[in-house]
Amino acid sequence: MNKIFNSFHKNKKGIILMMLSSVCVCFGQLFWKLFSTHDISFLILGFVLYAAGALIMLSAYRFGSLSVLQPMLSMNYVLTVVLAILVLNETLSVGRVLGISAVMAGVFLIGGGDES
Amino acid sequence: MNYILLLVMTMLGAVAGYCLKKASGNDNVLNLLKSPFLYSGGILYLLSAVINIYLLKIMPYSVVLPLTSITYVWTMVISYFALHETISKRKMIGVILILIGTIGIVI
Numbered sequence: 001m002n003k004i005f006n007s008f009h010k011n012k013k014g015i016i017l018m019m020l021s022s023v024c025v026c027f028g029q030l031f032w033k034l035f036s037t038h039d040i041s042f043l044i045l046g047f048v049l050y051a052a053g054a055l056i057m058l059s060a061y062r063f064g065s066l067s068v069l070q071p072m073l074s075m076n077y078v079l080t081v082v083l084a085i086l087v088l089n090e091t092l093s094v095g096r097v098l099g100i101s102a103v104m105a106g107v108f109l110i111g112g113g114d115e116s
Numbered sequence: 117m118n119y120i121l122l123l124v125m126t127m128l129g130a131v132a133g134y135c136l137k138k139a140s141g142n143d144n145v146l147n148l149l150k151s152p153f154l155y156s157g158g159i160l161y162l163l164s165a166v167i168n169i170y171l172l173k174i175m176p177y178s179v180v181l182p183l184t185s186i187t188y189v190w191t192m193v194i195s196y197f198a199l200h201e202t203i204s205k206r207k208m209i210g211v212i213l214i215l216i217g218t219i220g221i222v223i
Contacts, residue, residue, distance in 0.1 A: 026181070029172065032172045050165070080177065080178055080182060088176075090176050092178055095221075095223055099182070099216075099221035100178070100182045101217070103214050105213050106185065106188075106210040106213030106215075106217060108210070110192065110206075110210035110211065110214070
């Protein structure tokens with residue numbers, strides 16, 4: 001348990017940045033989705049958010065180890081489901097939620113570094 | 117047809133990432149700006165983004181974003197062939213999970 005706390009503390013800045021990046025990327029895609037029913041400012045905002053998210057993610061890697069930070073990419077998928085349901089009123093079938101969960105687990109496994 | 121576009125989009129994204137990683141090998145800004153990898157990476161990302169925006173127009177948000185995880189599969193393939201990185205058992209399981217999940221999302 002202590003090990004987890006230590007790892008969290010060491011990578012704290014990177015973890016927070018990754019979360020911020022996740023929010024930016026997901027909202028960026030959200031604005032792109034909304035662009036089809038709104039004006040071009042949504043398209044631009046989407047680009048800005050997406051770019052910001054990518055840049056923040058790159059800087060996050062300086063504050064934490066790859067093996068801790070990259071699996072956090074799977075957070076994108078949690079946020080996606082939340083935003084889809086809350087903001088877009090999309091209905092997600094059981095199959096889709098299970099599929100997203102599997103993808104989440106897969107990204108989590110791929111993301112970790114190769115430190116053995 | 118849409119799914120072919122999706123595959124193209126994720127492939128472009130993965131190759132773009134590879135180009136940008138090669139470009140980031142430059143230490144000083146001048147060399148970076150002269151690197152063809154920077155521009156090809158940028159263009160590929162833009163192309164990928166355009167397809168992304170189009171797909172978001174015709175497919176649900178909760179479908180498109182998770183499917184972009186296929187990009188990580190391509191990235192792994194690229195790193196295997198181009199950089200000769202080894203693929204651990206854990207990563208193989210990860211890829212399989214992503215592929216299974218993709219099917220679940222699409223059906």
